[in-house]
Amino acid sequence: MTPEAKKLSPVNRSRLHEEIVGQIQKRILSGAFKPGDKLPAEREVAAELEVNRATVREALKKLEVLGLVEIRHGDGIYVKNFYESGNLELFKNILYLEGTISPDILSGVLQMRGIVVPEMAFYAARNRTKAELDELRKIVAAEEADLSLLEKDLALHHLVARASKNLLYVFMLNFFNQIFRDYGFLYFEREENRQKSRQFHRDILAALEKGEEEKARRIMRAILEYTEKAIYAYYNTQQKPHQG
Amino acid sequence: MTPEAKKLSPVNRSRLHEEIVGQIQKRILSGAFKPGDKLPAEREVAAELEVNRATVREALKKLEVLGLVEIRHGDGIYVKNFYESGNLELFKNILYLEGTISPDILSGVLQMRGIVVPEMAFYAARNRTKAELDELRKIVAAEEADLSLLEKDLALHHLVARASKNLLYVFMLNFFNQIFRDYGFLYFEREENRQKSRQFHRDILAALEKGEEEKARRIMRAILEYTEKAIYAYYNTQQKPHQG
DNA sequence: TATTATAATTGGTCGGACCACTCGGCCACC
DNA sequence: GGTGGCCGAGTGGTCCGACCAATTATAATA
Numbered sequence: 425m426t427p428e429a430k431k432l433s434p435v436n437r438s439r440l441h442e443e444i445v446g447q448i449q450k451r452i453l454s455g456a457f458k459p460g461d462k463l464p465a466e467r468e469v470a471a472e473l474e475v476n477r478a479t480v481r482e483a484l485k486k487l488e489v490l491g492l493v494e495i496r497h498g499d500g501i502y503v504k505n506f507y508e509s510g511n512l513e514l515f516k517n518i519l520y521l522e523g524t525i526s527p528d529i530l531s532g533v534l535q536m537r538g539i540v541v542p543e544m545a546f547y548a549a550r551n552r553t554k555a556e557l558d559e560l561r562k563i564v565a566a567e568e569a570d571l572s573l574l575e576k577d578l579a580l581h582h583l584v585a586r587a588s589k590n591l592l593y594v595f596m597l598n599f600f601n602q603i604f605r606d607y608g609f610l611y612f613e614r615e616e617n618r619q620k621s622r623q624f625h626r627d628i629l630a631a632l633e634k635g636e637e638e639k640a641r642r643i644m645r646a647i648l649e650y651t652e653k654a655i656y657a658y659y660n661t662q663q664k665p666h667q668g
Numbered sequence: 669m670t671p672e673a674k675k676l677s678p679v680n681r682s683r684l685h686e687e688i689v690g691q692i693q694k695r696i697l698s699g700a701f702k703p704g705d706k707l708p709a710e711r712e713v714a715a716e717l718e719v720n721r722a723t724v725r726e727a728l729k730k731l732e733v734l735g736l737v738e739i740r741h742g743d744g745i746y747v748k749n750f751y752e753s754g755n756l757e758l759f760k761n762i763l764y765l766e767g768t769i770s771p772d773i774l775s776g777v778l779q780m781r782g783i784v785v786p787e788m789a790f791y792a793a794r795n796r797t798k799a800e801l802d803e804l805r806k807i808v809a810a811e812e813a814d815l816s817l818l819e820k821d822l823a824l825h826h827l828v829a830r831a832s833k834n835l836l837y838v839f840m841l842n843f844f845n846q847i848f849r850d851y852g853f854l855y856f857e858r859e860e861n862r863q864k865s866r867q868f869h870r871d872i873l874a875a876l877e878k879g880e881e882e883k884a885r886r887i888m889r890a891i892l893e894y895t896e897k898a899i900y901a902y903y904n905t906q907q908k909p910h911q912g
Numbered sequence: 913t914a915t916t917a918t919a920a921t922t923g924g925t926c927g928g929a930c931c932a933c934t935c936g937g938c939c940a941c942c
Numbered sequence: 943g944g945t946g947g948c949c950g951a952g953t954g955g956t957c958c959g960a961c962c963a964a965t966t967a968t969a970a971t972a
Contacts, residue, residue, distance in 0.1 A: 742923060
């Protein structure tokens with residue numbers, strides 16, 4: 425029940441154009457602005473928000489890249505159907521729409537991760553080079569010394585992605601990491617998890633060394649299932665909005 | 669030799685700031701600007717390009733959303749490592765860097781599609797609602813009447829994505845469609861393909877109706893393999909840059 | 913030497929002006 | 943009746959010059 429806000433309201437200071445992006449994005453994602461709708465002219469929006477037109481334009485440029493609006497010279501600004509977008513950056517914004525991640529979407533992301541990442545490991549076992557194996561060994565060795573495990577963990581997965589020789593895996597992995605960034609932090613606070621992580625990584629390394637594709641996939645799947653529990657556990661103690 | 673061009677397509681009416689985006693993006697992706705590098709100040713860039721600073725700023729705002737640069741108030745503009753990006757919009761730009769898609773990356777995309785989309789069908793069979801089945805039947809019926817097959821095909825896949833109840837599938841599917849948009853056009857020019865498509869869609873519909881998850885996945889996989897051949901075939905007759 | 917002012921640099925916002933494109937209405941012409 | 947040209951209002955695109963705000967580098971000071 426949010427009956428407010430048919431009108432745009434003046435804005436706070438600090439990256440003014442970001443604030444504008446937020447306001448317009450919110451109205452589009454919430455359905456207040458529907459696909460095909462024509463936004464007020466730049467000059468009108470500027471007047472309504474009591475900001476300069478240049479600032480509005482910078483905001484609109486961002487919204488355009490996000491895929492939320494289409495700008496037509498001499499015509500106007502039109503709302504695009506974000507349901508037809510393939511922009512994961514926009515998906516992330518939707519994820520945090522209400523300040524807190526909806527359980528539905530979270531499980532959707534985890535599901536996709538569970539599908540994509542094991543295959544990544546599969547192809548990494550198939551396509552890794554000797555140089556990549558060397559790098560991998562260094563990371564695993566550093567982990568045994570218990571040095572900045574989170575950082576090393578990210579590096580290892582990134583390396584596996586590159587080893588798959590499919591750039592799309594790199595992008596997808598980064599996408600997942602960006603979403604679960606916060607969770608990783610807490611994950612490595614438990615000694616139990618740290619040990620588990622080291623073991624998993626030794627196993628992954630072994631599988632890649634021997635080129636055991638199925639085994640690499642299986643291990644990666646185990647890793648995901650293990651961390652998934654941690655994510656859900658953290659999520660359930662944390663369903664408050666992380667910002668007011 | 670593609671004797672296409674029955675229709676003239678909208679002309680590339682590139683705006684000035686888009687040109688700037690292109691130039692800077694190219695320098696970053698080609699490695700001329702490396703991660704961590706500091707770009708010249710806005711005023712310098714503007715002077716160098718002989719354009720107004722406001723125009724440069726609009727370009728920079730776009731590059732920021734793309735994840736190629738980071739702008740720090742009072743400090744400067746820094747190049748980000750696109751290899752750590754999770755932004756598929758950026759990936760698409762990389763895809764077309766040289767004007768033509770590199771075979772490596774193309775096969776990488778097809779590989780990811782082959783992994784993701786069948787799972788989407790699997791979950792669609794599990795989670796589809798009666799309303800969605802109704803919509804699906806309408807689409808299949810329209811296809812029997814041979815009406816705008818390409819459009820109907822896109823709609824059908826989009827519906828399957830929604831039926832999976834995982835918004836990420838919708839985004840991923842859109843991403844793939846955007847990349848293969850051009851190929852779909854030619855695909856439906858062959859009567860052979862049109863018939864095959866209708867048959868596939870009848871099968872998918874049947875699987876979803878009965879909630880046969882594995883079967884839905886199998887059929888989807890068959891569709892992908894079939895269309896993949898068409899894509900490669902077209903690609904091999906078309907490896908010229910599509911713009912000078 | 914360490915700390916604190918101060919200046920210089922750089923991104924952020926402003927306002928006002930003019931250019932370029934689109935669209936709709938009007939009109940002459942076929 | 944339809945076609946094409948013309949024009950004017952509306953709207954996005956670019957430009958100029960100015961000032962604000964955050965950061966960094968530098969100089970002054972204790």
